[in-house]
Amino acid sequence: MKINCDENTLYDVAELFKNFSDSTRIRILYLLIDKERSVSEIAELLNMNQSAISHQLRLLKNSKLVRNRREGKTIYYSLADDHVLNIISQGIEHVNE
Amino acid sequence: MKINCDENTLYDVAELFKNFSDSTRIRILYLLIDKERSVSEIAELLNMNQSAISHQLRLLKNSKLVRNRREGKTIYYSLADDHVLNIISQGIEHVNE
DNA sequence: TGAACATATGAACATCTGTTCATATGTATT
């Protein structure tokens, strides 16, 4: 495999992986592989408070790894694209060896 | 793609990605894609001091992402396996879109 | 053995990060 990229790209890559480097965020992303979920649902599943989840979702949103949509009072988050899934599954593969 | 893993695995995955989430470390890894390199060579290429590089190499070594071998006074580091390359190139791909 | 060189290591420090708490914003219902 041939790779070529400049230094700025590598900074961006580091930023990208930062999203996956925290257990809360990666567990959130993992939950979203299944289906879209509301903030409170995620909070409950991870047994964490709503604010913590909300803060992390904002980071993921800013990095364009998740999207959201409002339905009444509830906001549903979902994965932005397949890349996210691919990155996570590659990580899981690496760990399971 | 179907994924199934337990919570502990996700913690490990977060640990794995932590290695790629710092620009110094990812630039080190990127340099090692080419070929093995000594600590001082890496330090010079990244324009950083030897100690900083050495500390980061230790982290990468502990995570088994790099290996090293001694040749006289010099210690050469290289990527541990293709996974590392795969993860980086996937990150670059994602960023270049 | 002593000097020179390459790397590793521990302590100290500043910065970054994740969580909590309190509260604000936005929506639905009465």
Next chain:
DNA sequence: AATACATATGAACAGATGTTCATATGTTCA
């Protein structure tokens, strides 16, 4: 409009992280 509910946000705090400095370790060669 008032209340209840879901989410977002800012401040504060503790703990983690990355770099630097000083120095230790390990190797080679004279």
